[in-house]
Amino acid sequence: MTLPMGRAMREVFGETVAAMADEDPRIVMLDGDLGSSTKAEIFERAHPERFLPMGIAEQNMLGVAAGLATMGLIPYISTFVSFALIRPLDQIRVLIAQTGLPVKITAGYAGLFTGMAGKTHQVVDDVSIARAMPGIVVVSPADDIEAAQVLRWSAEHPGPVYIRLVRDATQRLFDESYAFRFGEAVVVREGGDVTLLSTGAQTPRVVDAADLLADAGIQAHVVHLPTIKPMDVGAVVSAAERTGRVITIEEHTVIGGLGGAVAEILSEHRPTRVDRIGLPDIYTESGPNDALLDLYGLSATRVAEQVRRTLDAG
Amino acid sequence: MTTLPGMAAPLDADEQARLEDVARRIRVEVIRTVNHARGGHLGGPLSAADILAALYFRILRIRPDEPDWPDRDRLILSKGHSSIGLYAAMALRGYLPLEELATFDAVHSRLQGHPDMNLLPGLDMSTGSLGMGISAGVGIALGARLTGRDCRTFVILGDGECQEGEVWEAAMVGARYGLDNLVAIVDHNKLQQYGWPGASAEHRRPPEEPGELAAKWSAFGWRVLEMDGHDMAAVVATLEATTRPEGRPVAVIAHTVKGRGVSFMEDRYYWHTRILQPEEYAQAMAELGEPVGSAEGEAR
Numbered sequence: 001m002t003l004p005m006g007r008a009m010r011e012v013f014g015e016t017v018a019a020m021a022d023e024d025p026r027i028v029m030l031d032g033d034l035g036s037s038t039k040a041e042i043f044e045r046a047h048p049e050r051f052l053p054m055g056i057a058e059q060n061m062l063g064v065a066a067g068l069a070t071m072g073l074i075p076y077i078s079t080f081v082s083f084a085l086i087r088p089l090d091q092i093r094v095l096i097a098q099t100g101l102p103v104k105i106t107a108g109y110a111g112l113f114t115g116m117a118g119k120t121h122q123v124v125d126d127v128s129i130a131r132a133m134p135g136i137v138v139v140s141p142a143d144d145i146e147a148a149q150v151l152r153w154s155a156e157h158p159g160p161v162y163i164r165l166v167r168d169a170t171q172r173l174f175d176e177s178y179a180f181r182f183g184e185a186v187v188v189r190e191g192g193d194v195t196l197l198s199t200g201a202q203t204p205r206v207v208d209a210a211d212l213l214a215d216a217g218i219q220a221h222v223v224h225l226p227t228i229k230p231m232d233v234g235a236v237v238s239a240a241e242r243t244g245r246v247i248t249i250e251e252h253t254v255i256g257g258l259g260g261a262v263a264e265i266l267s268e269h270r271p272t273r274v275d276r277i278g279l280p281d282i283y284t285e286s287g288p289n290d291a292l293l294d295l296y297g298l299s300a301t302r303v304a305e306q307v308r309r310t311l312d313a314g
Numbered sequence: 315m316t317t318l319p320g321m322a323a324p325l326d327a328d329e330q331a332r333l334e335d336v337a338r339r340i341r342v343e344v345i346r347t348v349n350h351a352r353g354g355h356l357g358g359p360l361s362a363a364d365i366l367a368a369l370y371f372r373i374l375r376i377r378p379d380e381p382d383w384p385d386r387d388r389l390i391l392s393k394g395h396s397s398i399g400l401y402a403a404m405a406l407r408g409y410l411p412l413e414e415l416a417t418f419d420a421v422h423s424r425l426q427g428h429p430d431m432n433l434l435p436g437l438d439m440s441t442g443s444l445g446m447g448i449s450a451g452v453g454i455a456l457g458a459r460l461t462g463r464d465c466r467t468f469v470i471l472g473d474g475e476c477q478e479g480e481v482w483e484a485a486m487v488g489a490r491y492g493l494d495n496l497v498a499i500v501d502h503n504k505l506q507q508y509g510w511p512g513a514s515a516e517h518r519r520p521p522e523e524p525g526e527l528a529a530k531w532s533a534f535g536w537r538v539l540e541m542d543g544h545d546m547a548a549v550v551a552t553l554e555a556t557t558r559p560e561g562r563p564v565a566v567i568a569h570t571v572k573g574r575g576v577s578f579m580e581d582r583y584y585w586h587t588r589i590l591q592p593e594e595y596a597q598a599m600a601e602l603g604e605p606v607g608s609a610e611g612e613a614r
Binding site for chain 1: 431432440441442443445446448449450451452453454455456457460463479480484486490551
């Protein structure tokens with residue numbers, strides 16, 4: 001069985017923040033000249049007076065956001081990961097993370113799906129970088145349903161947040177009964193042979209891979225970690241205890257991201273073998289989405305293959 | 315309600331003398347504190363002392379006993395390494411006890427090497443990495459407009475700081491939004507920490523030619539005013555002229571002397587930061603009219 005397709009998180013971003021702003025006059029949108037790509041244009045149509053073009057000047061944009069936040073406003077950021085986190089990293093560190101001002105860094109085009117823009121736009125180390133910075137929480141929703149809930153939660157969170165949003169439609173993992181809870185992991189499939197931990201839009205592909213593994217007689221226990229920082233230590237430890245064997249799978253470098261965080265936790269709390277599936281220490285290339293997932297071993301089929309190979313290797 | 319009774323009154327001789335003495339006392343506290351801490355910046359705080367005196371004791375609409383008053387004017391020291399000058403001005407204005415300056419740079423102090431808004435009430439933004447304060451100032455000025463507050467925002471930048479690209483990103487956006495509630499004051503002392511080679515080993519110079527900075531701010535759409543940043547009458551008159559809204563932000567180019575007030579520091583790039591020798595300390599304090607050994611000099 002394959003999970004159905006959901007809506008693109010960027011559409012959800014524009015619609016949800018616009019709807020939030022209907023009820024919350026504190027919400028403003030800062031756009032780094034990409035509103036037509038991030039779908040912040042939906043916000044602009046609903047609230048033109050609170051849509052603030054900032055031009056192609058992202059260091060300033062993050063600084064302006066900090067200033068706006070001191071005036072009681074809640075700024076959301078409309079640009080891509082590369083320009084929302086990487087280029088203005090020092091501004092985030094000094095003006096947002098060190099101050100704790102409630103700037104919502106909603107980073108579009110997370111992961112490999114960048115409309116074939118290639119390695120300049122495919123930031124595959126953002127989790128490692130954001131996670132290492134004191135004062136910022138990191139959230140990576142799995143699908144459109146969860147993304148909408150994460151966005152609604154973010155306005156209530158008192159401090160800065162870093163949220164990863166995917167450009168294109170991805171598979172839908174949850175239904176409307178789902179309730180995102182900040183800092184909590186979600187068991188999305190029960191099994192006793194191996195624990196698969198994932199985050200973001202990779203989780204639905206891991207659930208599909210688990211179905212393929214079940215066909216081969218391997219019952220995987222799949223846990224989704226939407227909040228990467230702070231990580232749900234108890235859930236990670238109990239998921240490791242469940243099978244005694246942990247594999248992390250992420251659309252991200254294996255250095256310092258989800259796999260790194262899980263290895264840190266388990267080595268300290270419950271030493272368990274951890275294998276990490278994800279991008280190796282390389283820069284990626286442009287291509288159609290499905291081709292990229294296949295190339296980098298992140299499609300359901302390729303994940304299932306890699307899990308079997310890992311388990312076979314002992 | 316406002317900072318001082320009669321704040322809007324013309325600058326008479328007594329008021330000018332009073333502000334000049336505030337500037338002198340800021341310089342005294344800067345020298346005393348950096349000497350006590352055995353480290354800290356000197357040249358930049360001294361060049362900005364007259365501007366800080368005018369702002370805190372005449373220009374800013376503030377309530378030191380209510381530092382988070384929502385309608386207060388905001389001040390951001392974008393050149394955050396001159397923090398001791400800011401702390402001295404704030405202490406003299408009543409935001410913190412004068413004695414607390416002795417904790418500058420010590421652990422657990424509210425007076426960090428660069429300003430931390432979460433530690434010291436009255437700081438409107440944390441700064442320290444150059445180029446950022448002006449962006450935050452644009453955000454505050456824009457936020458004031460969006461929230462309907464008539465407060466004004468002042469940002470003090472260094473001239474070396476204007477080499478940061480972010481400053482010009484902020485200048486572009488501030489002008490685009492026509493933020494006439496925003497004033498950038500550039501402490502144009504023509505020296506930076508190391509700069510470019512000058513006429514001799516003793517001399518270093520900035521990258522720009524005279525007049526360039528004013529032309530740049532003007533080219534970015536800002537209303538530009540220039541002043542002698544050590545002539546108190548000129549400082550007050552210029553900063554008071556910024557209140558006239560003209561639909562665009564104002565850049566005040568303050569022509570200053572790095573290390574102003576201490577003869578052997580003036581125009582010497584290497585006094586950006588430097589530890590004072592005992593005889594240098596004594597001479598600096600004497601030149602500032604606060605000889606070491608006087609009652610006040612020994613008080614701390």
